[in-house]
Amino acid sequence: MKNLKSIFFSLFVITFSLFFVLIIKTNAFSVDTCVDCHKDEKFRVQNKGLFDYYQNWKGSDHDEAGISCQDCHGGDPSKEKKEEAHAKNLSSYNESSMVFYKNISETCGKCHKEVYKYFIESKHYKALKKAGKGPVCITCHGNPLTNVYHTSIVLSTCKSCHNLQTKNHPEVYGVAENILHRLNVCRGLLKWTSRHFDEINKPTRLNKVNALYQNISESWHQFDFTNTDRDSKELLSELRAIFRETHKWKKKNN
Ligand code: HEC
Ligand code: HEC
Ligand code: HEC
Ligand code: HEC
Ligand code: HEC
Numbered sequence: 001m002k003n004l005k006s007i008f009f010s011l012f013v014i015t016f017s018l019f020f021v022l023i024i025k026t027n028a029f030s031v032d033t034c035v036d037c038h039k040d041e042k043f044r045v046q047n048k049g050l051f052d053y054y055q056n057w058k059g060s061d062h063d064e065a066g067i068s069c070q071d072c073h074g075g076d077p078s079k080e081k082k083e084e085a086h087a088k089n090l091s092s093y094n095e096s097s098m099v100f101y102k103n104i105s106e107t108c109g110k111c112h113k114e115v116y117k118y119f120i121e122s123k124h125y126k127a128l129k130k131a132g133k134g135p136v137c138i139t140c141h142g143n144p145l146t147n148v149y150h151t152s153i154v155l156s157t158c159k160s161c162h163n164l165q166t167k168n169h170p171e172v173y174g175v176a177e178n179i180l181h182r183l184n185v186c187r188g189l190l191k192w193t194s195r196h197f198d199e200i201n202k203p204t205r206l207n208k209v210n211a212l213y214q215n216i217s218e219s220w221h222q223f224d225f226t227n228t229d230r231d232s233k234e235l236l237s238e239l240r241a242i243f244r245e246t247h248k249w250k251k252k253n254n
Contacts (some may be wrong), residue, residue, distance in 0.1 A: 032077045033085050062145035071106055074098050099137065102128065105228035108137045108145075118221040134161075151180040175225050178226050182232045183216075189239040205245075208238055 003203050039058075043051040050107040057063055062071075070077045074097075079085040092099045098107040105125065109116025119125055141147065148154070155177055162172040190209070197203060212235040219227035 014152045027158045030069055032070075033065050033080050034073075034075065035084065037080075037085070038069070039140060045079060045122055056144045061146035062144065067111075071111075072098060102132055115217060115221050122221070122223045124223060148180075148183075151184065154254065171227070175229060178227055179220070179225065179232050182236050184237050186232070186235050189236075189243050193239070193242050196246050205242060209235065209242070212238065 035054075038050070043054070050095070057069070062068075068077065069075070073090050075085050075087050075090055077085065079087075085242045088094075088096065092101070094100060095102075097103065104127070105116060105119060112121050118138075128134040128136065135157060138145065139151055142149050155173060158176055159173055159224060162169050164170050194206075197206065212231050214226055215231045216235065219225075219231065
């Protein structure tokens, strides 16, 4: 009788633990009504613009890192009704919105602290705070926000202020173009080499690359293009050297 009791007790404990494991694994209790409602296929036809924002986020680095709508927009993701979830007016035209143009750097800067620290040192940031104009994070990062827009899109924004008529640093355009092209080539090289680096098992070989990327992010977001120009050239030649080494290694070992 005593044995039967303890068997029942063990069964109870096991079932209970399994239940908890299941909850943790499936996240059954954490709801995200923003995503649940915004992902509705009906918006594809009813409100294409709205649906595109969801599509751009889906599968992005932010999605994969668990960064969801309310992290950048606010609102209450536990409420099922739109009015309650949106809480206040979430429109980007609303001055208190986290994505109102002037507030965007602070919203992104909550998490990207380093980049934000550099960015607020730039003349652009000062101009933004004064006149509400000038490039912010989404001028260059968009679709999804974790990428850099195509070079031509970025440059067309720069050109609106930096040109021969305004006489405001018209040379900026050409320099920015060169740097962005170089960084595009670097991104391609890095993607290819990283795929083979585990096989070669020399991750430290990328130390210099990582350090250069950090410098570039620092000077670029401050709009200090002298240093960015220099470091991006060095980055490119370093990545080309690694590319050649990896290529040779592959030929020998395959
Ligand atoms: C039950 C459905 C529903 C839920 C829940 C919901 N939304 Fe919306 N959302 C909509 C619809 C529909 C629109 C289109 C504009 C409208 O009808 O108000 C919209 C518009 C928006 C907009 C554009 C700004 C505007 O007001 O037009 C943002 C930003 C937004 N939602 C973010 C969120 C966030 C963040 C959450 C969660 C905290 C959320 N939504 C939850 C349905 C929903
Ligand atoms: C990493 C930050 C970030 C995340 C995460 C994010 N957004 Fe946004 N979203 C923005 C920014 C910045 C803007 C304003 C710039 C623009 O319109 O592109 C914006 C604009 C929007 C707009 C248009 C707002 C308007 O007033 O016209 C909608 C709708 C929207 N987002 C919906 C969503 C939904 C739904 C999610 C989650 C599935 C989401 N966003 C996740 C940053 C984010
Ligand atoms: C709630 C925190 C959070 C907010 C707010 C946020 N991000 Fe992110 N972001 C992350 C995380 C986490 C990652 C993925 C890990 C990483 O690479 O840092 C990421 C990745 C990125 C990347 C890719 C980084 C890389 O190394 O390739 C970019 C670019 C980026 N975010 C830009 C933005 C922009 C622009 C905004 C504002 C519109 C924004 N983020 C708002 C947390 C955030
Ligand atoms: C003028 C264009 C531009 C603006 C404005 C801009 N970025 Fe960037 N950002 C870039 C470029 C170019 C890179 C380098 C991308 C590469 O080649 O990998 C980058 C890289 C990044 C990265 C990855 C590198 C790192 O240091 O983690 C993050 C995160 C990021 N930006 C966030 C932001 C945020 C947040 C803002 C606003 C405060 C912002 N950016 C403003 C163009 C811009
Ligand atoms: C709304 C107008 C505006 C736009 C758009 C704009 N800029 Fe600027 N930029 C300025 C102003 C204003 C200054 C400061 C001029 C000064 O005081 O010397 C400036 C200065 C600069 C400087 C010199 C920085 C320094 O510290 O001396 C660089 C580099 C620069 N911008 C690059 C860019 C790039 C790249 C883009 C496109 C992504 C861009 N700008 C878009 C207005 C703009």
